[in-house]
Amino acid sequence: MKVGIIGASGYGGLELVRLLHNHREVEHIDLYSSSEEGTQFSSKFPHLSKLYDRPLKQIEEVHLKALDVIFASTPAGVTTEIFPPLIGNGPRLIDLAGDFRLKDPDVYAHWYGKSPPPSGAIAESAYGLTEWNRDSIRRAQLIANPGCYPTATLLSLLPLVKERLIDASQLIIDAKSGVSGAGNTPGRMTHFSETNENLSIYKIHEHQHIPEIEQGISLFSNEKVAVTFTTHLIPMTRGIMITSYAPLKSNVTEQHLIECLKEKYAHSPFIRIVTETAKFCTKQVYGSNFCDIHVKVDPRTNRATIVSVIDNVVKGAAGQAIQNMNVQFGLDETTGLTQVPLFI
Amino acid sequence: MKVGIIGASGYGGLELVRLLHNHREVEHIDLYSSSEEGTQFSSKFPHLSKLYDRPLKQIEEVHLKALDVIFASTPAGVTTEIFPPLIGNGPRLIDLAGDFRLKDPDVYAHWYGKSPPPSGAIAESAYGLTEWNRDSIRRAQLIANPGCYPTATLLSLLPLVKERLIDASQLIIDAKSGVSGAGNTPGRMTHFSETNENLSIYKIHEHQHIPEIEQGISLFSNEKVAVTFTTHLIPMTRGIMITSYAPLKSNVTEQHLIECLKEKYAHSPFIRIVTETAKFCTKQVYGSNFCDIHVKVDPRTNRATIVSVIDNVVKGAAGQAIQNMNVQFGLDETTGLTQVPLFI
Amino acid sequence: MKVGIIGASGYGGLELVRLLHNHREVEHIDLYSSSEEGTQFSSKFPHLSKLYDRPLKQIEEVHLKALDVIFASTPAGVTTEIFPPLIGNGPRLIDLAGDFRLKDPDVYAHWYGKSPPPSGAIAESAYGLTEWNRDSIRRAQLIANPGCYPTATLLSLLPLVKERLIDASQLIIDAKSGVSGAGNTPGRMTHFSETNENLSIYKIHEHQHIPEIEQGISLFSNEKVAVTFTTHLIPMTRGIMITSYAPLKSNVTEQHLIECLKEKYAHSPFIRIVTETAKFCTKQVYGSNFCDIHVKVDPRTNRATIVSVIDNVVKGAAGQAIQNMNVQFGLDETTGLTQVPLFI
Amino acid sequence: MKVGIIGASGYGGLELVRLLHNHREVEHIDLYSSSEEGTQFSSKFPHLSKLYDRPLKQIEEVHLKALDVIFASTPAGVTTEIFPPLIGNGPRLIDLAGDFRLKDPDVYAHWYGKSPPPSGAIAESAYGLTEWNRDSIRRAQLIANPGCYPTATLLSLLPLVKERLIDASQLIIDAKSGVSGAGNTPGRMTHFSETNENLSIYKIHEHQHIPEIEQGISLFSNEKVAVTFTTHLIPMTRGIMITSYAPLKSNVTEQHLIECLKEKYAHSPFIRIVTETAKFCTKQVYGSNFCDIHVKVDPRTNRATIVSVIDNVVKGAAGQAIQNMNVQFGLDETTGLTQVPLFI
Structure with a gap:
């Protein structure tokens, strides 16, 4: 090629x-x-x-x-x-x-x-959220590769919303990204002396990825929602973590959520459902195309906290783009994407 | 002394x-x-x-x-x-x-x-959240100085909950802290090679500051609540940011929230209500006893996002402790606490 | 004032x-x-x-x-x-x-x-290296406040050169600075994603502080020298470390070097001669006007390694400027400069 | 295998x-x-x-x-x-x-x-500095893979010492390493709050890699030397930079040094001689098996500054070990080591 x-x-x-x-x-x-x-x-x-x-x-x-x-x-x-x-x-x-x-x-x-x-x-064009849209991607000449925040958000929430396990009408999405998401043009927000040893919140309720997330939820789970979405700048180069909060639907347990996710992604090589809580972090996917997902129910409030991590420039950009190319050309989805995460 | x-x-x-x-x-x-x-x-x-x-x-x-x-x-x-x-x-x-x-x-x-x-x-003992408990602090021999997370959380939420401007029954609190909050004992969570260039979530729903926050809300605003509270470890040494989410009560606007906060803290020298949204960040209080608060209403979802920042070892620990000593001894509250933040 | x-x-x-x-x-x-x-x-x-x-x-x-x-x-x-x-x-x-x-x-x-x-x-004008030029500073209307690198370099080397304990004709100076030294204008060298988790060398042999160092050695110790001086950019905001290397003169020992430094700076409140080797680092002067100095002789090569640290924006800029103002106005040299370093 | x-x-x-x-x-x-x-x-x-x-x-x-x-x-x-x-x-x-x-x-x-x-x-056993010892490595059952500091130091200095272009009797080696070199055991030197935003010097003249460097120079260039070697801890996870200083031998120019290096490593796929000085940094080899080398002569002092960078856990450890395995088994030296550096 x-x-x-x-x-x-x-x-x-x-x-x-x-x-x-x-x-x-x-x-x-x-x-x-x-x-x-x-x-x-x-x-x-x-x-x-x-x-x-x-x-x-x-x-x-x-x-x-x-x-x-x-x-x-x-x-x-x-x-x-x-x-x-x-x-x-x-x-x-x-x-x-x-x-x-x-x-x-x-x-x-x-x-x-x-x-x-x-x-x-x-x-x-086909929306290139690979795990949810393989057929369209295979057929389309033009792929709109998803944004970094929508990728991590949708992959973690879609199965639970689609199966009506959580109340999507009350979704709160707290997003955190490394600085490379801001690109390579120097500016105030990316000036080392003001970014290092600092944590910022920006574009509160105003990020252009909000409509993409809402469209994705509607497209793949048939729920029409308005989400509260806020973005934070973390003093690191790579990595996104999405912490989402939603009330559980009646009679739903943590186990239901985990099983729903495991089942949905049983044949998706890049999605890992992590159940240990010791240390769930962005570095476990660093430099790789993995998206790791963790869920935990708060029995005191009957809400679920759903967490996902990706490398924003891999699964959130270039990696997923290549994954989509692989699907388009009938190659194994993992071709060229077998990098092991750099944990250190 | x-x-x-x-x-x-x-x-x-x-x-x-x-x-x-x-x-x-x-x-x-x-x-x-x-x-x-x-x-x-x-x-x-x-x-x-x-x-x-x-x-x-x-x-x-x-x-x-x-x-x-x-x-x-x-x-x-x-x-x-x-x-x-x-x-x-x-x-x-x-x-x-x-x-x-x-x-x-x-x-x-x-x-x-x-x-x-x-x-x-x-x-x-008196609970040492200075801005909310000056009279008891003045009289008490023993002060229980608040935790770092409860300080930043309560200072930003209490006025709004007390005035019934937000729905405290649905509070979501997404907390983010620098690593110094973990203290000076080396361990896995604080080992540089695994903490640098990494973002972790820990103690989901299980942090011991949860009951302190709930008690504080009850004590000062008379609301009995159960909050969803989650903590993240940010690759920086100092600083806490609390991002809280709550639905607005009927007919409440962003302006109401801002005025409520400004009024409550009109005579509190360490609390600053910041209305510009350009860059709201932990470094604007670095090394100082300030707590800065910012609120923004999402008109699409009718929810408020309330953000506060402190230096966890100053206003979240030693600084507030000295502020309480000043109150106990009848000194000006700011004595010894006039440090200007180190923005760079 | x-x-x-x-x-x-x-x-x-x-x-x-x-x-x-x-x-x-x-x-x-x-x-x-x-x-x-x-x-x-x-x-x-x-x-x-x-x-x-x-x-x-x-x-x-x-x-x-x-x-x-x-x-x-x-x-x-x-x-x-x-x-x-x-x-x-x-x-x-x-x-x-x-x-x-x-x-x-x-x-x-x-x-x-x-x-x-x-x-x-x-x-x-008077050259404002306070510890070496107090009389001229007191009299001059105009002070040329020293550069950050020359400050840390000259304070550590001058006593040893002046007393002819080291061979100044073979001085190698390896300088390392945090990023704030580059100022507040965003650019490639200060762009977070390319500066974080990275170590650069820049302006090899070409930094404009070289003639200032050579002039300072000449001015205060009467030695005419050409130094080899190289600068590195460290992924941190504040702090300078200067590691200098020079052959010892005959019959000079580590103890001679230490005593020379201690004697010279016996009445200089901001200079500390540190003899423990456990951890000598920039953070021990962070946010303060101190300059800490450490020397060690290599018996295998008969060379001395001389290390000094300052906070580049304090003793390397604003702090020394205020120290000079204090001298000019006959105030105690430490007025307004009693900040304790932020070790964490 | x-x-x-x-x-x-x-x-x-x-x-x-x-x-x-x-x-x-x-x-x-x-x-x-x-x-x-x-x-x-x-x-x-x-x-x-x-x-x-x-x-x-x-x-x-x-x-x-x-x-x-x-x-x-x-x-x-x-x-x-x-x-x-x-x-x-x-x-x-x-x-x-x-x-x-x-x-x-x-x-x-x-x-x-x-x-x-x-x-x-x-x-x-054979000493596993691949580029200098391929024949012995091929024959030996046991390979002593070099230390991280000796690898970067020897690769940059050996050609110049062997060809007698620099005066090896006066070598000063200023070494700088990311924190992963200290391994995975938590301790004071690697505790995030004291390592982040900090630069330390350690083991001055006492690092156990000193005799390995001196043995390597003797082994491959037949010069018996004692070097001054000092190590610094940089607040980043991966990467080593070695800045070495030595007087030039008579009539040697910068061009001679560059040509000597280029000739020596003409058939070594992992060694890159970089002549642009814009930004020479550790990230240009991050995650890869490259060793990049840059030299610059100071005409004012007639000394050379020789700089090299490696990823300490790749070319400084695991990568070179695999390169040696490839040599032992008659494979192409680059097999499994074609990773492109992660510049961001």
Whole structure:
């Protein structure tokens, strides 16, 4: 397979390079950049010396069409322009940005403050939450790869909401992310001296991943919900933890929740239901495509606390994108994604 | 004033030393340790060279009685033994441990797994949440200084619960703490290589501060509640953030919440109600006795998200203890506590 | 005393505010900014709410002249313009930038790439390495406050070089700094995701503090030297450690080195000679004006390793500036600088 | 190949598991532990759930003999007992501990404070600095895998010393390591609250890697030297940087140094000579088996500063051990070691 990466210099792009480098079906990777065409990739990123001593290429439609699959990891708005002309024309398209995730163009316009892509292109696309949408992903040319927060949130909540074990109308979702989720552009929120040894809350009730989570719950479990969702910035580079709270439905026990999750994900190699409570943490998935889930019922309040962790740049971005590529091309879902987490 | 610190080598003790060193009414500090009597304090802690080149003293009742005030920052169970004999006998007693916080001995025994102190001593003690209990603190010889989590939780929630602006029966409290809260004993949870670049959740629904929070809400707002409370370990040394969620009562707006908080704390120099949302973070109180509070209503769900931050070893421990001493001795509440936060 | 701070929004300025806030001789602080005049200081820095709810002022000569002392913490080049007109006209001037540090204008032009200040102004200024230059500092209107690296380097090496105990012609200086030394402007070198969990070397042999160190050695010990000096960026916010290496002169022992240091600094309250080797670290001076020094002789190679630590924004900037102000105004050198280090 | 890992729970062991998991020639991994036999490996380390849901095995000679290769990552002293009886009896033995590294038993006894292994076993062993000792490694049954500091130090210095381009008699080596080098046993030096936001110096002139470095220089370049070597603890988990200083020999230029390094390592896939100085840092090798080297001459002092970085648990331990296994078994040196560094 010949692969192209648009936005190779961003963190999503760099992680695609890292993971695809050892993917046995990938024979060549083209690196594209609109702003840095000609720059030697390994001069810009010395960690890729000896591996990618080649220049970034200009984005040209004719070259893109010759590829088997194109990943785009770009700011919102870019694939809205680049991808529609390629539909029906060959390469599989996997978009790590938000452009094609929201089916309702008004919702997209409201939360992203940008013009939505053409409705035909949206209709053609499949939402790439792999474990919940394999059939559509297999058939679709264009995949809207999920956001990092929605991935960890939906994977942990969907089985329980779908089976009506928890009351989805009262969902509280407390999200925590490492700083790489903010991307590679330096700014106040990512300035080391003000981020290190500090914990911030940001975009309270206002994160653009809120409608994506609500759409996902509606799409896969047929529940129409409005969630309370808040995001915190953790002084670490990688990792997301989602702590969700919901009342139990009548007669539901912790065991029911665990069994529901285990059953749903019995054939999903990247989902692990962890029942020990000793130390449940983001590092147990660091650098890997795993999503680990833990649930605990509070008998005093009859509420469930549901926790999930992912590596935001792997399962929350590049890893899931490759998992989707594997599904599209009929490969084993784990191809190129067998990295063991770096616990230390 | 002659001051004694029992447990001077712990993090609470070290912070008492740091803050009391510049308290203008304190003329002498005795440092006590049961296990390290005789050790030169500045040999053990080189950051105190030239300042505390003196040995740790043995704990002896006769010496303790000659002091004006004794702070204890010890593991649960120690002051249960040491403090009762000193009641009625002179020195003011300020306990940074949990021993005297819970009024109901059965609740203490259940959550702490230890024998409670004599009920007479508990009855004599005042709960040291300064802003809510100044009169009792002034009169009491023995102060049960609040836990770090309850301090930040109660200060932010009590006004809103007391004025019936939020529905306290559905309180969700998502707590996040720096690692110094775990104290100075090395262990798995505090081992750098497994704590750095990692985010953990621990003691889900099981933290011993839960009954203290519920008792505080009951004591000061007359609401009997069971809260869902979960704690996370943040890869930083100092700082606590509490993110609480509750439905609004009818016809309550964000403005009502802000005004209620501002009014309640109009004469409390350490409480700041922050209305800008740009960056609300733990570092804005770092090294200081401030508690900053921020609220935001989610109009989509009609819930409030209430956030508060403190420095866990200052307002959450040593700082509030000194604030209570100031109240006991009729000093200005801010004496010795005018440190400006270290934002960087 | 009425104090003005030019460049209050930078890290040096913020630290001046933190320390001067509790200085008993300071009755008022004016905050100046050329670029953000009118901005409410505590809106920009919420950690200063309730403390500095006042706007930044425009820099105007007439206002500056009414002050007793002016601190400037600005990029190189600014005080070259602002300070000369104020010489002979009232306020004491303390420059935390590099403009007036180098006596030779050609050297300044070469290492800073900027035009040097008027030679008359340079001649009027005193180099503010307090422990070595108190008389000149007392007399001078304008103080060139030393750089952070030169402060820690010179304090540890000068006594040994001056007494000819080490061979200054072979000095190797390996410098390590926290990230706050890079200031508050976001950029690649300070972007959290690339700085956290990372150790970098930068400006090898090319740091503009090299001529300042060489000039200081020449000025105070009469040795003309060229040093090898290299800087590393440590993933922490505050703190500098200087590890220096030099051959011993004949018949010199570790004990000689220690005694030389102790004698030289017997009356310097901020210098501590630490002889225990258990854990010598930057945190033992965190947030304080101390400079701690440790020496160790390697009997196998007959070389000395000399280590010093400071808090770069205190003794390396704002703290030493205030120490110099104290000297200028005949106050006790420690006034306003009695902060105990935050070891945790 | 059937592989055994003794000391699987340590950080060296965990990293062997991470890397060997994707090594195409390894069909089975046995995990041994003397102290935790029977413990489910993935219960102890949840990051290995679904991957290593199997118990730790007891160390028994008969089972060990059936393996093709045994890695030991144990405290000094353990393989001194376990390995000698296996010599001449089948499995290749790769020791990540220090037991067999020093050829002179007196030197070992002096620096390690332990009894050395039988001299016959030492004589049989090859020092596993792969790039310098491939022939001996291929032939030897027992490999003494180098220490983390010696690996990064020797790889950068050996070519320059061997070619007499720098004066090895005046070598100063300033070493900096992340905390994982201290292993997985909690203690004061690794307690998060005292290690985070802190930089320490330790074991000045006394690290047990000093004789290993001196032996390596002697062995491969025929120079007998005594080096000044000092170690610093950096507040990060992984990574080592070695900054070495030495005078140039006459008429040697920076270009000579670079060419010498490039020529020596022209056929070594894991060594990269980096000439750009923008940002040379540990993260450019994070999680990979690379050793990156950078040199810069200071024309003012005629000294060279030589810098090298490795991931201490990969090239400094488990990665180099696997590289040695590849050499022993005639595989391509990079088999299983093609991980791309995690720059973020």
